[in-house]
Amino acid sequence: MRRNPLEWAILIVSVAAIVGIVGYLLVDAVGGRDAPVIVAEIDVAAGTEGPTGWTAPARIRNDGGSTVRQLVLEATATVDGAEEASALTVDLLAAKSEVELVVGFSAAPSGPVEVRVVGYEVP
Secondary structure, three states, rough: OOOHHHHHHHHHHHHHHHHHHHHHHHHHHHHOOOOEEOOOOOHHHOEEEEEOOOEEEEEEEEEEOOOOEEEEEEEEEEEOOEEEEEEEEEEEOOOOOEEEEEEEEEEOOOOOOEEEEEEOOOO
């Protein structure tokens, strides 16, 4: 039985697609992943005073190539002359993704808000 040109074209395109997908998956599996790169930004200018204290939006990004779980961050600031700390926890932060949170203190900070990574788990 003789195949027509359309059947040959579909066969060639299908084989090329399968080879391309398998090649991509192999390169992705063999290639090393970059370490997580956690970046935290707090918008102090957008902070508001409320009944439970002062809060400001925070954006946490993972610019690296690996996912992290149970990310714990600590924000510190000077409030009423004393240093105060606020903890932030993110359950899961995928590679190249971001999450928006809210950081809170008892009152508006009198200086900059510093953020540091306390720890995380790499799945």
